[in-house]
Amino acid sequence: MQDRKIEGSLETVTRRRLLQVMGAGGAAVALGARPGIAHDDGHHEEPELRTRLTKRFGIEHPFVGAGMGFVALPELVAAVSEAGALGVLGVAPEPPPVFAERISQIRALTRRPFGVDFFLATSPTLGPTTVEAHIDIAASSKVDLVVFHFGIPTAAWVSTLKAAGIQIWIQVPSLQQAQAALAAGADGLVVQGREAGGHNHSTTPLHDLLREVRHAVGEEVLLLAAGGIATGADVVTALAHGADGVWVGTRLVASTEAYANPEWKRRLTRSRRQDTVITTLFGPELPCQPYRVLRNPAVDASIGQQDQICALPPTGAPIGTTVLFPGTSFETPGVPMPTFSALPPTPDTTGNFDAMGMPAGESVQHIRDIKPAAQIVADMMHEARSIIGRRLG
Numbered sequence: 001m002q003d004r005k006i007e008g009s010l011e012t013v014t015r016r017r018l019l020q021v022m023g024a025g026g027a028a029v030a031l032g033a034r035p036g037i038a039h040d041d042g043h044h045e046e047p048e049l050r051t052r053l054t055k056r057f058g059i060e061h062p063f064v065g066a067g068m069g070f071v072a073l074p075e076l077v078a079a080v081s082e083a084g085a086l087g088v089l090g091v092a093p094e095p096p097p098v099f100a101e102r103i104s105q106i107r108a109l110t111r112r113p114f115g116v117d118f119f120l121a122t123s124p125t126l127g128p129t130t131v132e133a134h135i136d137i138a139a140s141s142k143v144d145l146v147v148f149h150f151g152i153p154t155a156a157w158v159s160t161l162k163a164a165g166i167q168i169w170i171q172v173p174s175l176q177q178a179q180a181a182l183a184a185g186a187d188g189l190v191v192q193g194r195e196a197g198g199h200n201h202s203t204t205p206l207h208d209l210l211r212e213v214r215h216a217v218g219e220e221v222l223l224l225a226a227g228g229i230a231t232g233a234d235v236v237t238a239l240a241h242g243a244d245g246v247w248v249g250t251r252l253v254a255s256t257e258a259y260a261n262p263e264w265k266r267r268l269t270r271s272r273r274q275d276t277v278i279t280t281l282f283g284p285e286l287p288c289q290p291y292r293v294l295r296n297p298a299v300d301a302s303i304g305q306q307d308q309i310c311a312l313p314p315t316g317a318p319i320g321t322t323v324l325f326p327g328t329s330f331e332t333p334g335v336p337m338p339t340f341s342a343l344p345p346t347p348d349t350t351g352n353f354d355a356m357g358m359p360a361g362e363s364v365q366h367i368r369d370i371k372p373a374a375q376i377v378a379d380m381m382h383e384a385r386s387i388i389g390r391r392l393g
């Protein structure tokens with residue numbers, strides 16, 4: 001058999017084609033890919049996965065690390081960006097001067113592009129998580145990307161960032177929010193399915209929401225898929241349902257560089273899909289907000305009364321202590337964690353881990369090891385490329 005080497009650098013593979021590959025159905029979206037090359041011995045070279053995401057940021061992989069507060073700190077952000085993907089700093093709950101230090105820390109570790117993620121909420125104990133000074137620092141630092149979660153930023157913030165030439169994405173849990181985000185001026189959307197770990201307003205499975213949003217917003221808008229993505233097959237399915245790339249959280253919590261307590265990482269590698277639940281129990285720091293976490297004895301015992309419990313001030317002795325703003329000049333040790341604290345356990349946390357909130361998506365079902373972020377990116381991308389290469393070769 002002759003080599004079926006196809007000339008040309010890029011071939012456009014339609015979403016319809018990918019959907020055929022994946023055995024699903026739906027409308028078309030463009031995914032840039034170099035076709036697989038089939039050899040006589042049946043060996044296939046892998047195509048490159050080029051999408052509008054990789055082109056826009058000059059990165060190698062259509063993979064973005066979720067901006068996870070407490071966990072996606074400079075070491076993880078830089079590791080993801082150095083791996084050829086896009087790392088994103090989780091800013092909440094760090095105040096502006098801490099945020100400014102984090103940007104310097106990232107820049108000391110990598111010269112590659114990275115983003116920052118702002119959580120839009122007001123905590124009764126910590127105050128507003130994002131204020132104008134955060135936006136001014138992002139603008140003056142000329143970060144490559146700003147992502148907002150849990151709401152729509154003000155017009156003033158959008159125009160400050162746009163004037164600085166910064167791309168703006170907004171994470172959205174519904175079509176209605178997707179439309180509001182685009183009306184506010186978002187350059188891209190992170191579509192969050194109900195499978196997603198952490199704070200999550202979504203009630204729709206990721207693939208249904210992705211297809212609904214793609215269909216409604218048209219082919220030109222950059223969409224990322226968030227929720228339940230931990231394998232290369234998950235990446236291919238997300239691309240097939242209209243995404244230009246993936247936004248990966250929990251899989252990266254189980255990385256060497258994530259600023260997460262080893263006990264949390266260990267539990268991720270042992271959990272099944274049904275071991276996570278969305279609950280409003282956690283968060284005297286952010287009361288009554290839906291939060292997907294690992295189940296534990298405290299969750300199972302109280303979830304039936306979550307609506308009453310979340311509205312009350314916490315009672316009883318603290319469940320542990322932690323450190324806020326670690327590794328910066330604002331480091332604050334000995335911070336008590338109230339019952340059902342929303343503060344996730346970091347390497348500095350001590351206390352009763354069976355009572356702590358450990359955010360996790362349904363992606364836990366495929367996480368069985370803790371490894372360097374670069375390896376996670378490489379393994380997922382290799383698997384995705386080889387699935388597509390095999391089908392197209």
Ligand SMILES: Cc1cc2nc3c(=O)[nH]c(=O)nc-3n(C[C@H](O)[C@H](O)[C@H](O)COP(=O)(O)O)c2cc1C
Binds near residue numbers: 069150248360
């Ligand atoms: C530990 C953890 C912390 C998170 N913190 C944030 C955050 O600060 N800002 C944000 O936009 N999303 C946050 N998220 C949600 C992610 O952006 C994303 O929706 C989710 O991780 C995707 O699902 P997955 O965890 O199954 O990959 C967090 C998720 C996790 C697991």
